Amino acid sequence: MGALLALLAAAPAAAQGEIECPSTEVGPLDFTPASRALGVTLDAYIRVRYSEDYFVGVPDAGTFVRLYEDLDEDEGFVELGPEVPGEGQLVGDDVYFVPDELLASDRQYAIVAESFELEPIAIDFTTGRDLDREPPRIGSVGAPTTESVDETCGRGAGYRVDLVVRDVRDDGPASSIELLVYLARQEGLEAPELVLRARGTGAAEQPLGFVLTDERANDPACVVVHAVDGVGNVDDSMEPVCFEPIQGAFFEGLCAANRIAGAPTGGKSGSIVLIALALILVVRRRSH
Numbered sequence: 001m002g003a004l005l006a007l008l009a010a011a012p013a014a015a016q017g018e019i020e021c022p023s024t025e026v027g028p029l030d031f032t033p034a035s036r037a038l039g040v041t042l043d044a045y046i047r048v049r050y051s052e053d054y055f056v057g058v059p060d061a062g063t064f065v066r067l068y069e070d071l072d073e074d075e076g077f078v079e080l081g082p083e084v085p086g087e088g089q090l091v092g093d094d095v096y097f098v099p100d101e102l103l104a105s106d107r108q109y110a111i112v113a114e115s116f117e118l119e120p121i122a123i124d125f126t127t128g129r130d131l132d133r134e135p136p137r138i139g140s141v142g143a144p145t146t147e148s149v150d151e152t153c154g155r156g157a158g159y160r161v162d163l164v165v166r167d168v169r170d171d172g173p174a175s176s177i178e179l180l181v182y183l184a185r186q187e188g189l190e191a192p193e194l195v196l197r198a199r200g201t202g203a204a205e206q207p208l209g210f211v212l213t214d215e216r217a218n219d220p221a222c223v224v225v226h227a228v229d230g231v232g233n234v235d236d237s238m239e240p241v242c243f244e245p246i247q248g249a250f251f252e253g254l255c256a257a258n259r260i261a262g263a264p265t266g267g268k269s270g271s272i273v274l275i276a277l278a279l280i281l282v283v284r285r286r287s288h
Contacts, residue, residue, distance in 0.1 A: 026051045027115035031123050033230055034175035034199060039128035041172045042105060044230045046086075046097040048113045055090055062088030063114075065095040070110040070124045080110055080122075105129040132170075135233035136177050136200075139167025141225050144243040149211060159217040159245045162209045165225055174202030176230030181208055184240050185222035192224075200227070217245035 030049040033040045048065045055061040065088055069081035086099040095113075103109065110124045142164040149160045163181075170177050177200030182192040195210040212221065222240035 027054065027118060028113035028121050030197075031111055031113070032176055032178070033111075033125040033173065035123035035125070037125040037173045037175045039173050040103070040125050040176065041130060041132040041230060042102045042127055043131045044103065044127075044172070044176070045099070045232070046111055047094050048097075048111065049094050050115075052093055054093060055095075058090075061090040061095055062097075064088070065097045065114070066112050067097055067099060068110045068112060070108040080112070084109070102131075103127050130171065132172050132229060132231040132233065134171050136168065136170040136227040136229040136235050138165060138179075138225060138227050138235050138238060139169070141165050141238060141241055144223065144241060146217075146243065146245050156213060158211045158213040160209060160211050161223070161243070161245065162207060163223070163225075163241070165206045165208060167204060168200050168202075168206065168227055170200070170227075170229045172230045174200040176200070178228045179206070179208065180226045180228065181210060182224050182226070183212075183221060184224045185242070186216065187219040195223075212245050220244055 028048050028050055032047040033044060046065060046067055050064075055064075067084040067086060069084065070079075084099050084103075085101075086097050088095055088097045090096075097111075105127055106129065108124055108126045110122050113121045115121070144161050144163045146159045146161050148157075150157050165179060168174070168177060168179065179196075179198045179200060180194060181196035181198070183189065183195050184192045196208060198206070198208055200206070208225070220242060222242040224236075224238050224240050226238070227235040
């Protein structure tokens, strides 16, 4: 008989127009595949994002995430089956687990994430029958709009930036897509800054929003949105979309590039993701 663990329910998506504040929790924060995901591709790897600097000085962080066949679920608890062999690896604040073999089709699995403070957290997902063959695709991103706000997420007054991502598609589950919004260009910005991470919803239009502080709102800014699917394929083809935070005016990216001297290009903003993916590919090659 396998162990019984409390099952973490899928988190509700943020309502349209709602700013998602950074989590103040400590320990495991986010799972890929997402909780209750269906049709997960057979070559998917497991990723659990932990709170910032959670594993500083911890040599065995890769062992904190494990994968099991999921035997049964009853009243919010999951009964764990056999453990799936594979290798874990810490990349930044993320623990990746790459199974030694492809996942079985039409099978339910449970991800178990350990922490120092709490009991292990378990989420489950169900595989489909296919491999991931295509990268995700973002259809388009609407021009940002801005609005003055008095207080958001404890950051004080600033300007809320709203944009809409349309037609995000992939051959895996929509909930395994992560949308990464980067502030790509602005006066004084030395490197692209990740300002928002959001799960794909599968909707034709998905609103996204973040806040620029008053100090950051005085200069023109450009954003890019990247999409990463459940096996690490990236759509980073989007050109920067530029706007005036205070006036709320949109203008063409090439014009903005001339006005913001020395700013990095949008294409470089995927470097953090690509470094992590390169490490995962090393594990994959070693496992097959």
